[in-house]
Amino acid sequence: GENVEQHPSTLSVQEGDSAVIKCTYSDSASNYFPWYKQELGKRPQLIIDIRSNVGEKKDQRIAVTLNKTAKHFSLHITETQPEDSAVYFCAASPHGDTGRRALTFGSGTRLQVQP
Amino acid sequence: DTEVTQTPKHLVMGMTNKKSLKCEQHMGHRAMYWYKQKAKKPPELMFVYSYEKLSINESVPSRFSPECPNSSLLNLHLHALQPEDSALYLCASSQTKGPYEQYFGPGTRLTVT
Numbered sequence: 001g002e003n004v005e006q007h008p009s010t011l012s013v014q015e016g017d018s019a020v021i022k023c024t025y026s027d028s029a030s031n032y033f034p035w036y037k038q039e040l041g042k043r044p045q046l047i048i049d050i051r052s053n054v055g056e057k058k059d060q061r062i063a064v065t066l067n068k069t070a071k072h073f074s075l076h077i078t079e080t081q082p083e084d085s086a087v088y089f090c091a092a093s094p095h096g097d098t099g100r101r102a103l104t105f106g107s108g109t110r111l112q113v114q115p
Numbered sequence: 116d117t118e119v120t121q122t123p124k125h126l127v128m129g130m131t132n133k134k135s136l137k138c139e140q141h142m143g144h145r146a147m148y149w150y151k152q153k154a155k156k157p158p159e160l161m162f163v164y165s166y167e168k169l170s171i172n173e174s175v176p177s178r179f180s181p182e183c184p185n186s187s188l189l190n191l192h193l194h195a196l197q198p199e200d201s202a203l204y205l206c207a208s209s210q211t212k213g214p215y216e217q218y219f220g221p222g223t224r225l226t227v228t
Contacts, residue, residue: 032215043205043219044158051215089157093215102148102171103217105157 002027004092006106013080014114021109023090024072030092033066033073034103039086047088048075080113087111118142119220121206127226130196136223138189138206147189148207148217149181158205158219164189165211196227 003026013019025033031052036044050057050064050073057064061080066073077084087110091103119140128134138147146165150158163171164183178200180192189206206220 034216036219043221046216046218049216102160102163102173103158104160108155108157 002030002092002094002104004090004104004106006090006109008109009107010110010112012112012114015080015082017080019075019077019080019084019111019113021075021088021090021111022072023074023092023106024070025092025104026071027092027094028071029094030104032093033064034091034093035062035064035075036089036091036105037086038089038108044089077111080111082113082115085111085113119206119208119218121204121220121223123223124221125224125226127228128193128196129228130198132196133192133194135193136191136204136206136225138191138208138220139187140208140218140220141187142208142218143186143210144208144218145186145211146209147183148209149189149191150205150207150219152203152205152222154202162191193225196225198227201225201227 006023034049037047038044048062048064050066061078063076087108089108090106093103122137149161152158160173161175162181167183178195182190203222203224205222207217209217
């Protein structure tokens with residue numbers, strides 16, 4: 001099955017700095033890579049995703065890059081703000097019928113943005 | 116409406132109790148999922164339903180029994196749970212074709228005493 005590794009486990013940055021979180025995956029059949037933000041006591045919220053036919057995707061201060069050859073993908077947050085503080089999870093999922101679309105999550109990164 | 120709802124928000128049950136968790140979505144999604152999340156850990160997949168049929172069971176103990184009575188509802192029946200089953204139980208839904216996004220409900224925080 002799929003195995004997703006995520007680094008770092010904790011990340012502390014100053015407000016306004018950039019933050020980068022990296023993930024690697026093992027299953028070459030995976031072709032959908034979402035990132036979720038989870039605040040304490042709340043549900044995971046999808047913040048951005050990328051499919052394997054795309055190398056980079058941006059949405060305002062957030063960007064995700066994918067290197068299929070190396071099987072790794074990264075989340076980039078620019079101009080960080082205190083409200084970006086949360087746990088971020090990467091995930092991977094194979095294409096195909098729903099029965100194989102289950103998400104495998106990375107272990108999570110606790111991001112703290114210091115004001 | 117892009118919301119998945121779950122009830123109850125909190126549940127405390129003894130090891131001999133029988134209880135059920137409920138999940139509902141009205142986005143027309145035909146895939147629904149149960150995940151279990153322990154503190155400071157990522158969500159772990161338990162079950163996947165596709166078109167109201169169970170398509171994945173991640174070797175979950177039989178004390179957890181899922182049910183999908185219709186395309187909008189997903190239940191998780193609990194019986195004879197152990198204290199280590201205490202966790203946040205998350206429901207999610209997605210389309211079966213096209214966009215892959217999974218939308219999560221707020222979860223039920225379960226404590227087994």
